[in-house]
Amino acid sequence: MAILITPDTRILVQGITGDFGGRHAGLSLDYGTKVVAGVTPGKGGLTFEHGPHRVPIFNSVADAARATGATVSAIFVPPPFAADAILECAGAGLDLVVAITEGIPVRDMVRVKRAMAGGNTRLVGPNCPGIVTPGSGDRSHGGCRIGIAPGYIHRKGHVGVVSRSGTLTYEAVYQLTVRAIGQSTCVGIGGDPVNGTSHLDVIRMFNDDPETRGIVMIGEIGGSTEVDAARWIKAHCRKPVAGFIAGATAPPGRRMGHAGAIVGGAEDTAAAKISVFRECGIEVAETPSDMADALVRAAKARGVALN
Amino acid sequence: MNVHEYQAKALFEKFGVPVPKGAAAKTPDEFINALAGLPEGPTMVKSQIHAGGRGKGTFTDGFKGGVKFCRTKAEAREAAAKMLGNTLVTLQTGPAGRKVQTVYFTTANEIKKEFYLAILLDRAASRPVIVASTEGGVEIEKVARETPDKIFKVVVDPAYGLADFQVRDLVTRLGLNAAEAKSASRLIRALYAMYWETDASMVEVNPLVTTPAGEVLALDAKVSFDDNALYRHPEIVALRDLNEEDPKEIEASKHSLNYIALDGDIACLVNGAGLAMSTMDIIKHFGGSPANFLDVGGGASKEQVVAAFNIILGDPKVKGILVNIFGGIMDCDVIAKGIVEAVRLVGLRLPLVVRLEGNNVAAGKATLSASGLTIVSGDSMADAAQKIVKLVA
Numbered sequence: 001m002a003i004l005i006t007p008d009t010r011i012l013v014q015g016i017t018g019d020f021g022g023r024h025a026g027l028s029l030d031y032g033t034k035v036v037a038g039v040t041p042g043k044g045g046l047t048f049e050h051g052p053h054r055v056p057i058f059n060s061v062a063d064a065a066r067a068t069g070a071t072v073s074a075i076f077v078p079p080p081f082a083a084d085a086i087l088e089c090a091g092a093g094l095d096l097v098v099a100i101t102e103g104i105p106v107r108d109m110v111r112v113k114r115a116m117a118g119g120n121t122r123l124v125g126p127n128c129p130g131i132v133t134p135g136s137g138d139r140s141h142g143g144c145r146i147g148i149a150p151g152y153i154h155r156k157g158h159v160g161v162v163s164r165s166g167t168l169t170y171e172a173v174y175q176l177t178v179r180a181i182g183q184s185t186c187v188g189i190g191g192d193p194v195n196g197t198s199h200l201d202v203i204r205m206f207n208d209d210p211e212t213r214g215i216v217m218i219g220e221i222g223g224s225t226e227v228d229a230a231r232w233i234k235a236h237c238r239k240p241v242a243g244f245i246a247g248a249t250a251p252p253g254r255r256m257g258h259a260g261a262i263v264g265g266a267e268d269t270a271a272a273k274i275s276v277f278r279e280c281g282i283e284v285a286e287t288p289s290d291m292a293d294a295l296v297r298a299a300k301a302r303g304v305a306l307n
Numbered sequence: 308m309n310v311h312e313y314q315a316k317a318l319f320e321k322f323g324v325p326v327p328k329g330a331a332a333k334t335p336d337e338f339i340n341a342l343a344g345l346p347e348g349p350t351m352v353k354s355q356i357h358a359g360g361r362g363k364g365t366f367t368d369g370f371k372g373g374v375k376f377c378r379t380k381a382e383a384r385e386a387a388a389k390m391l392g393n394t395l396v397t398l399q400t401g402p403a404g405r406k407v408q409t410v411y412f413t414t415a416n417e418i419k420k421e422f423y424l425a426i427l428l429d430r431a432a433s434r435p436v437i438v439a440s441t442e443g444g445v446e447i448e449k450v451a452r453e454t455p456d457k458i459f460k461v462v463v464d465p466a467y468g469l470a471d472f473q474v475r476d477l478v479t480r481l482g483l484n485a486a487e488a489k490s491a492s493r494l495i496r497a498l499y500a501m502y503w504e505t506d507a508s509m510v511e512v513n514p515l516v517t518t519p520a521g522e523v524l525a526l527d528a529k530v531s532f533d534d535n536a537l538y539r540h541p542e543i544v545a546l547r548d549l550n551e552e553d554p555k556e557i558e559a560s561k562h563s564l565n566y567i568a569l570d571g572d573i574a575c576l577v578n579g580a581g582l583a584m585s586t587m588d589i590i591k592h593f594g595g596s597p598a599n600f601l602d603v604g605g606g607a608s609k610e611q612v613v614a615a616f617n618i619i620l621g622d623p624k625v626k627g628i629l630v631n632i633f634g635g636i637m638d639c640d641v642i643a644k645g646i647v648e649a650v651r652l653v654g655l656r657l658p659l660v661v662r663l664e665g666n667n668v669a670a671g672k673a674t675l676s677a678s679g680l681t682i683v684s685g686d687s688m689a690d691a692a693q694k695i696v697k698l699v700a
Contacts, residue, residue: 079535105536106428107506113433114465150666165581167633174664191580194433220581223430246585249597251569287592288585289689
């Protein structure tokens with residue numbers, strides 16, 4: 001079943017007429033994803049052309065959703081307009097918004113998150129690589145790719161991957177794929193301090209997803225979302241989990257201000273997070289090269305077949 | 308982006324946060340004018356650098372204290388003359404210290420009691436939080452560790468803004484008398500308005516003081532701003548002081564590269580912040596020491612790669628380079644061409660290990676091997692890290 005998106009999910013792209021959005025809309029179409037609409041205010045009625053594909057462009061998200069049945073949006077618009085683009089999706093009642101845009105002001109995201117609280121639209125990101133549910137074709141073709149991840153490195157299967165970082169996610173996925181271990185869904189939640197979906201939100205979904213048999217959780221220094229997820233995993237998760245935290249060698253002086261350390265608590269260093277992972281029964285990857293192997297170890301210990 | 312104390316206090320005044328009367332000077336000639344605006348009597352002289360611990364710092368010529376209490380304005384002028392142009396070393400500057408290019412004179416107010424006040428983002432709540440403490444003028448980390456019950460927090464709902472009851476709660480817990488509470492409430496509201504309207508990342512006042520005359524004043528001010536929001540605050544951008552930034556980091560930011568210098572000898576060039584951090588981690592894991600953090604970002608061009616090489620090689624400590632690229636957005640062949648061009652331009656003599664994976668990787672690897680340059684190829688992150696550590700040892 002995968003989580004959040006399936007190969008049948010119909011996607012619209014906000015910012016499809018920009019270089020960045022257009023390029024990745026094209027790559028998603030090549031991957032076999034159902035990109036059914038583009039949205040650029042003022043360019044409604046035009047068509048996005050890519051190879052044999054003709055994607056209609058609309059002036060608003062609501063128009064696009066009504067005309068095409070799109071339920072999910074991928075946002076590629078520039079940072080000054082991104083908060084508005086996210087809210088437009090919530091207004092149009094989409095199920096899911098994936099904000100790829102990097103560099104949205106924190107204050108904008110604080111307001112967006114407050115405005116979306118209690119609503120039915122889920123936000124993933126911003127500043128994230130997106131989501132991939134691999135397909136069953138050659139090199140995972142036919143899957144649903146939202147965002148900027150290289151689709152072909154995936155393989156359809158039963159491991160869920162959740163991460164704050166883009167390229168580090170690809171690294172983990174690639175390691176799994178070369179070991180012939182497929183993925184159910186790979187979710188990049190983004191590296192910004194305020195984002196829509198947390199590690200824990202995704203872990204809960206993986207735990208409930210019958211297709212997912214094991215989970216790779218990739219985190220970084222700062223904040224406490226990995227620690228929250230780890231504690232929940234210890235209490236509730238029935239599946240093997242491997243974890244990695246980046247930033248053990250990051251210089252502490254470069255973190256912002258003194259008061260940040262109080263609010264963030266004492267658990268936002270790499271060492272502290274890794275020690276919580278161990279405490280919670282998560283198999284820790286010692287290096288970024290060890291992420292897939294760590295999950296293999298965790299699965300073996302629990303007698304779970306990942307394939 | 309960080310600003311100096313005197314700049315932060317000018318913003319405070321604009322928003323109605325009371326601060327001691329003060330004036331800044333960038334040359335000895337300006338001392339007279341700056342001091343002319345202050346009343347005769349006790350005066351503080353404060354070195355303006357972007358680092359904490361100034362009061363306990365020492366100048367490289369042996370002069371002690373980057374913040375001085377002076378009994379008269381004449382004495383303040385003498386102290387300022389010793390600070391200006393001198394290099395101040397504090398716990399936060401590193402051994403090289405920072406050259407003081409501005410001094411700030413303020414009246415030295417009598418203090419009744421010191422408090423702590425800060426506003427920043429509470430990441431867990433995704434909302435602003437006001438942090439206050441009855442223990443001011445000391446390290447807040449120490450207070451948090453030893454007497455956490457003396458720190459109070461109020462999380463602000465961005466849909467409503469700072470509510471009256473929250474301000475009342477804060478001033479009550481700070482134990483202020485009625486007159487002080489009134490002034491402090493005004494100050495907290497003004498400070499919150501400044502935090503919110505200027506897109507600040509953090510506003511810290513340590514200490515916030517009450518005086519025997521019944522005033523409530525921000526004696527110090529430390530403010531940083533959200534870089535992503537600077538596009539809508541040209542008045543804040545104008546406050547940027549390039550003298551306070553690492554020239555290599557400035558050069559990097561011109562090319563949209565994210566670079567941070569470190570102490571080691573293995574330079575890294577990586578795409579993506581998470582992968583860049585973990586590349587540093589894996590170098591360390593195999594016994595090496597990273598010379599920098601360098602994230603070339605998602606859509607790196609050939610020009611950016613060349614610029615990145617120039618910045619890396621500008622660090623004399625560097626003995627070897629590890630390039631680690633996982634091409635998601637970016638085409639590995641573009642990176643490969645950038646590497647080849649950079650190596651040709653700069654005439655690289657240091658060992659270089661390149662690990663490429665992802666989008667168009669075959670073409671990228673072909674470009675590297677067709678170049679005829681001595682580039683060691685790494686198959687995985689672990690393999691590449693072990694190779695560069697060995698080559699540098």
